[in-house]
Amino acid sequence: MYESLKTNRRDFVKKMAALSAMTAAAGMFPGIVFASEQEKGIPANANLDWKKAPCRFCGVGCGVLIGTENGKAIAVKGDPKSPVNKGLCCVKGYHSIMALYGSDRLTHPLVKKNGRYVQTTMDEALDLVASKMKETIAAHGKDSVSIYGSGQWTIPDGYVASKLFKGCIGTNNVEANARLCMATAVTGFLSSFGLDEPMGCYEDIDHADTFVLWGNNMAEMHPVLFSRLLDQRMKRGVKIIDLATRTTRTSMAADKSIIFNPQTDLAIANAICYEIIANGWMNKSFVDEHCRFSKGLTNMGYGLEDNYAFTDKPEGISFEDYKDFLEDYSPEKVSNLTGVSVKDLKYLAAHFGDPNKKVMSLWCMGMNQHSRGTWINNLVYNIHLLTGKISSPGNSPFSLTGQPSACGTVREVGTLTHKLPHGVVANKEHREFAAKIWGVPVENIDPKPTYHTVEMFRALDRGDIRFMWIQVTNPMVTMPKLKRYRDGAKKEGRFIVVSDVYPTPTTDIADVILPSAMWVEREGLYGNSERRTQHFEQMLEPPGEAISDTLQLIEVAKRLGYEKQFGYKEDTHIAEIYNEYRRHHEGKKHNLAPLEVLKSQSGALWPYVDGKETKWRYNSTYDPACSNGKDFHFYGNKDGKAVIWQRPYEPAAEEPDADYPFWLGTGRVVEHWHTGSMTRRIPVLHQSMPHSYVELHPKDADRMQIKTGDKVKLTTRRGEITLPASVNERGVPAPMQVFVPFFDESMLINDITLDSFCPISKEPDYKKCAVKVEKV
Amino acid sequence: MPIKSYLVHPNLGKKQLLHTALSQIEQCEVIPAENENLLILVTETQNKTEEENLQERLSLLKDIKLMALVSGFNTPKTF
Ligand code: SF4
Numbered sequence: 132m133y134e135s136l137k138t139n140r141r142d143f144v145k146k147m148a149a150l151s152a153m154t155a156a157a158g159m160f161p162g163i164v165f166a167s168e169q170e171k172g173i174p175a176n177a178n179l180d181w182k183k184a185p186c187r188f189c190g191v192g193c194g195v196l197i198g199t200e201n202g203k204a205i206a207v208k209g210d211p212k213s214p215v216n217k218g219l220c221c222v223k224g225y226h227s228i229m230a231l232y233g234s235d236r237l238t239h240p241l242v243k244k245n246g247r248y249v250q251t252t253m254d255e256a257l258d259l260v261a262s263k264m265k266e267t268i269a270a271h272g273k274d275s276v277s278i279y280g281s282g283q284w285t286i287p288d289g290y291v292a293s294k295l296f297k298g299c300i301g302t303n304n305v306e307a308n309a310r311l312c313m314a315t316a317v318t319g320f321l322s323s324f325g326l327d328e329p330m331g332c333y334e335d336i337d338h339a340d341t342f343v344l345w346g347n348n349m350a351e352m353h354p355v356l357f358s359r360l361l362d363q364r365m366k367r368g369v370k371i372i373d374l375a376t377r378t379t380r381t382s383m384a385a386d387k388s389i390i391f392n393p394q395t396d397l398a399i400a401n402a403i404c405y406e407i408i409a410n411g412w413m414n415k416s417f418v419d420e421h422c423r424f425s426k427g428l429t430n431m432g433y434g435l436e437d438n439y440a441f442t443d444k445p446e447g448i449s450f451e452d453y454k455d456f457l458e459d460y461s462p463e464k465v466s467n468l469t470g471v472s473v474k475d476l477k478y479l480a481a482h483f484g485d486p487n488k489k490v491m492s493l494w495c496m497g498m499n500q501h502s503r504g505t506w507i508n509n510l511v512y513n514i515h516l517l518t519g520k521i522s523s524p525g526n527s528p529f530s531l532t533g534q535p536s537a538c539g540t541v542r543e544v545g546t547l548t549h550k551l552p553h554g555v556v557a558n559k560e561h562r563e564f565a566a567k568i569w570g571v572p573v574e575n576i577d578p579k580p581t582y583h584t585v586e587m588f589r590a591l592d593r594g595d596i597r598f599m600w601i602q603v604t605n606p607m608v609t610m611p612k613l614k615r616y617r618d619g620a621k622k623e624g625r626f627i628v629v630s631d632v633y634p635t636p637t638t639d640i641a642d643v644i645l646p647s648a649m650w651v652e653r654e655g656l657y658g659n660s661e662r663r664t665q666h667f668e669q670m671l672e673p674p675g676e677a678i679s680d681t682l683q684l685i686e687v688a689k690r691l692g693y694e695k696q697f698g699y700k701e702d703t704h705i706a707e708i709y710n711e712y713r714r715h716h717e718g719k720k721h722n723l724a725p726l727e728v729l730k731s732q733s734g735a736l737w738p739y740v741d742g743k744e745t746k747w748r749y750n751s752t753y754d755p756a757c758s759n760g761k762d763f764h765f766y767g768n769k770d771g772k773a774v775i776w777q778r779p780y781e782p783a784a785e786e787p788d789a790d791y792p793f794w795l796g797t798g799r800v801v802e803h804w805h806t807g808s809m810t811r812r813i814p815v816l817h818q819s820m821p822h823s824y825v826e827l828h829p830k831d832a833d834r835m836q837i838k839t840g841d842k843v844k845l846t847t848r849r850g851e852i853t854l855p856a857s858v859n860e861r862g863v864p865a866p867m868q869v870f871v872p873f874f875d876e877s878m879l880i881n882d883i884t885l886d887s888f889c890p891i892s893k894e895p896d897y898k899k900c901a902v903k904v905e906k907v
Numbered sequence: 908m909p910i911k912s913y914l915v916h917p918n919l920g921k922k923q924l925l926h927t928a929l930s931q932i933e934q935c936e937v938i939p940a941e942n943e944n945l946l947i948l949v950t951e952t953q954n955k956t957e958e959e960n961l962q963e964r965l966s967l968l969k970d971i972k973l974m975a976l977v978s979g980f981n982t983p984k985t986f
């Protein structure tokens with residue numbers, strides 16, 4: 132069943148090794164060309180038209196050049212002019228255009244009739260979608276219709292979705308899959324700084340002396356950026372410290388790998404702060420001038436029950452109160468809990484405490500998919516604030532994103548229930564501002580947020596939501612505790628529309644499937660992890676009747692009677708939408724670069740003020756929005772100060788016990804883009820990683836007499852699944868932990884995960900639940 | 908079963924010679940940069956002894972000015 136692909140895998144690993152070296156070389160010699168490798172496979176005498184685009188896959192946002200000939204994309208190479216990747220890509224980037232040409236691309240709308248899908252025209256399908264929306268609103272009210280989008284939505288897709296649902300229909304039932312990956316980063320930034328998104332940028336990598344990776348397997352998830360770290364190590368001898376719950380390729384490449392017990396990063400971060408203060412490493416003048424101390428509610432629960440609600444109540448505290456709180460977190464006191472030696476805790480703290488070292492913290496899903504995720508984000512900011520290592524070149528707490536436009540579309544456009552492009556629905560001025568630009572009565576915008584993602588699918592199950600439109604995402608693979616939500620979506624009286632490019636388990640639950648134009652088959656914009664907005668033009672015709680998600684939404688909006696708000700011209704609609712969207716962010720704090728600038732270069736960082744990018748926000752040397760006359764200005768908060776939070780350690784929602792003695796964590800692999808719906812159609816990627824597996828620690832495997840390839844049954848309180856074992860291969864979990872990648876739709880690990888979430892961000896914790904492991 | 912990649916800096920004017928020399932070693936694959944004095948070397952060996960032998964062979968190549976390891980995938984047998 133699980134065939135060996137020994138040769139392909141080794142070839143693939145060799146290719147990855149070569150690409151790492153090429154990327155490192157590009158860091159040392161910008162513009163270096165490895166023509167023979169990059170242009171392998173391009174037909175001789177090809178007359179290619181090369182055009183720039185951001186890569187379709189991850190949030191690193193590499194610039195690529197796509198070579199087209201006779202209406203087909205036939206080559207891709209890194210864009211040497213892109214400051215992100217300086218000419219190179221990872222394996223996914225190099226194969227990205229192949230994802231356009233899978234043999235089962237969706238090309239015509241399909242409508243379910245008597246249990247079978249029947250092909251129809253786009254016009255008829257859109258008529259049906261619009262009439263079902265009208266019908267549902269008439270029968271069940273405006274909050275019975277919803278849209279669930281994605282960090283792979285382009286900026287115009289997300290913008291028109293928000294305008295239609297929030298501005299015109301008047302429901303806040305707008306969510307996106309970034310709730311499952313980046314919502315915690317948002318609440319972390321908002322609670323500490325009052326504004327979302329990193330203060331620094333990728334250029335920090337060229338200045339930092341130490342990189343602390345907090346549960347972040349960068350070598351696989353952000354390979355091009357990781358190569359930039361390796362390049363700095365070769366050039367300047369920087370140190371890379373991998374702090375993780377599992378040994379990965381990142382740990383192997385790091386200077387130091389520290390393994391900790393799941394959930395105890397909270398205690399580790401507090402121990403570092405304890406050491407910083409106890410050793411006199413605190414930057415007192417920075418803290419006095421630019422920070423205040425606060426605490427919030429504790430014992431918040433885990434969101435396991437329907438309609439769970441939580442609002443934090445911040446309360447100011449003194450530095451002395453904070454110091455007293457940290458007394459419980461000395462390295463000696465938390466070493467047992469965390470599984471990290473006192474020596475290693477002190478080693479970590481010393482890197483942050485050394486006044487001569489610039490430190491960059493990097494994280495992604497390990498900290499964000501965490502039942503106390505907002506807290507751990509706050510705690511890492513605490514470390515940087517206490518030492519003043521923030522908002523300056525090389526001193527940078529940096530949350531990396533997974534998707535190409537999780538920042539650009541979900542966080543900046545605000546496609547989450549509580550958000551507007553500028554500000555939040557609960558704020559009257561923000562509603563007035565949005566309503567004016569949208570050309571709708573302000574009363575249309577509901578001041579109350581409705582459902583975050585998990586609750587939205589619960590509402591669909593309960594019947595509070597009756598209509599859901601899903602675009603560019605695959606929740607029937609990614610939702611935690613998936614079975615409940617799959618069964619819920621299939622219930623009588625639910626109407627599901629899915630826009631996608633390939634059949635997926637999510638199109639399987641659809642009543643209408645709309646074929647979408649993919650990536651460079653339409654014009655669009657993405658925003659990456661470092662606040663870089665990038666434009667791409669339409670280079671190819673989409674197949675069959677496929678049209679962009681933006682046009683699908685515009686067409687339905689017009690059918691619902693919103694011609695005035697959606698009167699964009701077909702030829703210029705993306706430019707018109709972007710120019711309208713820019714108005715929401717006008718001003719020195721978030722101004723976006725004009726479209727002409729984005730067309731002429733590899734994107735631009737916002738705030739883009741007077742023709743210049745802002746590389747380091749809140750630092751008056753670089754950021755024109757600083758106005759307090761001091762060196763730093765955290766202007767997101769009214770008093771201009773950043774918040775140092777008192778946040779304790781609390782256990783995870785479900786921890787191993789006698790019945791379910793192992794931890795289960797899930798995650799990604801370098802070959803596949805999330806649920807694999809595109810990358811599994813790229814033969815070289817599919818062959819190199821054809822199916823999922825369960826990683827075990829060799830000692831556990833030995834004890835249970837499990838070898839690589841043996842079938843292993845995993846059982847949680849939600850159900851069971853059987854997967855092939857992987858022992859001592861790519862990643863090695865700590866003893867009594869197992870790890871399963873989630874990309875494989877034929878082995879749906881999310882059927883058995885838990886839907887606990889961070890009470891503040893409402894982002895699920897995919898990294899922790901309890902599981903029983905048995906050899907089959 | 909190590910697979911490793913290196914940035915190899917040749918001595919001035921020796922890039923082509925070094926490219927040829929490395930290409931003749933069974934365990935080596937070479938990707939030359941077109942516009943810089945740099946080669947990328949990917950090596951693949953089956954076991955520790957073979958790896959040690961290769962390292963020794965590489966250390967005897969006089970045209971290598973500097974060789975920097977970029978990535979090492981100590982892939983298990985199943986890869
Ligand atoms: S690192 Fe991400 S953005 Fe860059 S090429 Fe790879 S998948 Fe694309």
